[in-house]
Amino acid sequence: MPKMKTNRSAAKRIKRTGSGKLKRYPSMHRHILTKKSAERKRRLRKSKLVDPTNERKLNILVPN
Secondary structure, eight states: OOOOOOOHHHHTTOEEOTTSOEEEOOSSOSSOOTTSOHHHHHHHHSOEEOOHHHHHHHHHHSOO
């Protein structure tokens, strides 16, 4: 059986934590930052865990 291929676009956006969960960074922090509050921009800097409903699909894209 051939090796499973990692989806490279997903691998660049998602990292696996030590416990095996998937970590991501939120969107909306690239441009048009003047109208966003400082609190909102500070919140967007921090990473988030992938929602459990999407985790199964992403585990297929990023197997390792």
